[in-house]
């Protein structure tokens with residue numbers, strides 16, 4: 001390995017001539033380039049070293065028998081700049097404690113695979129070794145059955161987090177009474193208590209905090225609960241006319257729900273189980289927001305899939321209306337989509353990702369990677385959306401290079 005003391009930036013290739021790009025993309029090109037040039041020096045070194053056509057994160061993943069669900073998610077994660085840098089720079093090793101290093105096989109294999117996706121000279125590589133590790137961690141992925149990509153993402157992020165959790169000794173659960181605090185302060189304390197137990201690069205990137213407010217319909221008493229979330233699983237709104245937008249789905253997700261019957265919570269004031277109303281809002285926005293469109297239903301034994309076209313923005317998804325605190329600024333840009341085509345009984349997964357080094361969209365279909373227009377990113381196959389925060393306090397403006 002050569003000396004890493006050189007200062008490097010990623011070489012941004014020229015715009016491919018035959019590549020279809022719509023005009024708003026062109027106008028915004030300068031901003032996406034400036035960000036891609038801020039990729040860390042070490043990553044720049046690695047990418048510059050491999051001077052061949054497939055050395056820019058455009059390497060495909062072979063299908064090992066119904067593994068497209070895994071390939072799709074792996075490509076979305078490979079195009080998540082901070083996670084990629086974490087793997088390419090081997091930063092994850094500093095988070096492994098010697099006592100756990102031998103048990104960190106999943107993170108090692110994930111980092112190795114990500115590195116291959118960014119440096120291999122081949123058009124496609126095999127995720128076999130990685131699959132062996134994820135099977136060891138989550139035996140449900142053994143074999144060649146088609147699996148759910150969103151479920152796989154949850155298992156994978158959870159597994160990676162556990163191996164690089166900076167907390168080695170978890171403190172006893174706090175019994176402190178937070179009920180007298182303001183909602184904002186309570187949310188902040190709950191978040192800090194969470195970080196005392198779960199603190200990793202994966203958490204830094206993917207975890208946000210959801211606020212649930214319960215109001216007793218009998219006495220009017222309102223209580224709040226704060227929970228960390230790894231993704232938002234939003235129901236698909238149904239409309240008779242016009243298109244369904246992502247915001248329609250998020251509004252359906254956050255709209256007031258009535259908890260009655262067996263679901264009745266215990267009201268702290270009535271000291272009894274009472275019918276309550278429940279609303280959700282986002283207390284803390286994650287750096288990477290994963291939105292899972294709930295297309296599949298497995299209720300009543302018959303699996304079914306909704307193929308509703310959901311219109312979602314590629315740029316400037318403003319989620320302020322879903323924030324608990326009105327001051328919170330939450331604007332996101334889309335950078336990856338995991339797609340599912342076919343029915344609930346059988347189908348195929350692909351990924352559309354905006355390559356962070358090139359600033360252009362590519363279609364990742366197992367071993368095939370091909371350029372695509374940003375106007376093709378939206379489809380009724382979109383299943384898991386990956387958005388990155390672009391707020392004013394974004395860490396991109398400070399700690400790179």
Ligand SMILES: [Zn+2]
Pocket residue numbers: 216217218219220221267268269270271274
């Ligand atoms: Zn009550």
